[in-house]
Amino acid sequence: MPELPEVETIKNDLRKKVISKKIKSIKVILKRTVKSNFNEFLTNLLDNKFISIERAGKLLIFELKSKEMFLLVHLKMTGQLIYSENGRIIPGGHADASTIKDLPNKYTRVIIEFCNGGKLFFNDTRTFGYMKLVGKKELDEIVSKFGPEPGAKEFNYKYLKKLLNKRTANIKSLLLNQQLIAGIGNIYADEILFKAGVAPERAANSLDENEIKKINIAAREILRAAIKYRGTTFNDYVDADGNTGNFLKKLKIYGREGKKCQVCGEIVKKKKTAGRGTHYCSKCQS
DNA sequence: CTTCTTGTTACTGA
DNA sequence: ATCAGTAACAAGAA
Numbered sequence: 560m561p562e563l564p565e566v567e568t569i570k571n572d573l574r575k576k577v578i579s580k581k582i583k584s585i586k587v588i589l590k591r592t593v594k595s596n597f598n599e600f601l602t603n604l605l606d607n608k609f610i611s612i613e614r615a616g617k618l619l620i621f622e623l624k625s626k627e628m629f630l631l632v633h634l635k636m637t638g639q640l641i642y643s644e645n646g647r648i649i650p651g652g653h654a655d656a657s658t659i660k661d662l663p664n665k666y667t668r669v670i671i672e673f674c675n676g677g678k679l680f681f682n683d684t685r686t687f688g689y690m691k692l693v694g695k696k697e698l699d700e701i702v703s704k705f706g707p708e709p710g711a712k713e714f715n716y717k718y719l720k721k722l723l724n725k726r727t728a729n730i731k732s733l734l735l736n737q738q739l740i741a742g743i744g745n746i747y748a749d750e751i752l753f754k755a756g757v758a759p760e761r762a763a764n765s766l767d768e769n770e771i772k773k774i775n776i777a778a779r780e781i782l783r784a785a786i787k788y789r790g791t792t793f794n795d796y797v798d799a800d801g802n803t804g805n806f807l808k809k810l811k812i813y814g815r816e817g818k819k820c821q822v823c824g825e826i827v828k829k830k831k832t833a834g835r836g837t838h839y840c841s842k843c844q845s
Numbered sequence: 846c847t848t849c850t851t852g853t854t855a856c857t858g859a
Numbered sequence: 860a861t862c863a864g865t866a867a868c869a870a871g872a873a
Contacts, residue, residue, distance in 0.1 A: 636852060637871095684869080684871075729862095834865080849872085850870100850873105
C-alpha cells in the first residue's frame with residue numbers, strides 16, 4: 560500500500576534514473592491502466608523526456624519537456640514503478656535484496672522504454688492504479704485539492720486544531736482524508752494514532768490541546784522516519800529498484816493484531832473504523 | 846466456498 | 860456541509 564513515504568522513495572529513486580532520458584517506445588499492455596486518450600498518450604510521450612518528478616500526496620507527477628504536459632501516476636494499492644537497464648535491475652546502493660526477479664511479469668501493465676535501453680515497468684496486480692496525461696491547468700486543479708502534507712510548515716498545531724475543532728467525525732477518517740491532510744494511508748494512520756495515544760474512533764472535536772499536539776508531532780515523526788527507512792512493504796510495495804522497504808519492522812501497531820503491545824503488553828486489537836481495518840491498543844490509546 | 850485486504854470515488858440516508 | 864456506511868473497482872491470500 561504505497562502511502563506518502565513509499566511514493567516519496569520511488570520519486571527520489573526515479574529522479575536519478577529517468578530524468579532527461581528520451582522516451583523511445585511505450586508499450587501499453589493493459590489499456591484500462593491509461594486514463595488518457597490512447598493516441599494522445601503515445602504521441603505526447605514518444606520522443607519526449609521527463610524534466611522533473613514531483614509528488615502530491617500519493618500522486619506522482621512527471622513533468623514533460625515539451626508542451627507543458629504532465630504524466631500522473633497513481634499506484635493505488637498494488638502499483639509498482641521499477642526501472643531496469645538491459646533486463647537487469649540497477650541496484651540503488653542499499654542493502655535489501657530485490658524481490659523482483661522477472662520483468663516484465665504477468666502484472667506489468669505499461670512499459671516506457673528510454674533511448675539508453677532502460678525501461679520503466681508499471682506493474683499493478685489489482686489494476687486500480689493508473690497513468691494519465693494532463694495539462695498545466697488540470698494539474699493545478701488536482702493538486703489544489705490536496706491538503707498540506709505532514710512534513711509541510713502549514714501542518715502545525717494551529718491548522719490541525721482549526722480543522723478538528725468543528726468536526727464530529729472520528730479522527731482516523733480525517734487523517735485518511737487527502738483533502739485535509741495529504742499522504743496518510745491506513746498503515747500510517749494507525750501508527751500515528753498509536754504513537755499519539757489516541758483511540759481511532761475518537762470524535763475529532765473531543766480532542767484536547769495535548770492530544771492534537773501529539774497527533775501533529777506523531778504524524779511528522781512517523782512519516783519522516785518511514786521515508787528514512789525507504790517505506791513499508793506489507794504486501795506489494797517495492798522501490799524503483801524492486802527492493803522492499805525497511806520500515807515494516809518499525810511498525811508498532813499495524814498488522815500486530817493478537818500480539819502483545821510493545822509498550823504495555825496488552826493484546827493488540829483490530830476492528831473496522833472509517834471502513835478500514837484498524838489496529839489499536841485499548842490500554843495505550845484512549 | 847467465503848471473507849478479507851485497501852486508495853479513491855460515488856452514493857445513500859441521516 | 861458533514862457524516863457513517865456501503866459499493867465499486869480487481870485479484871489474490873487465507
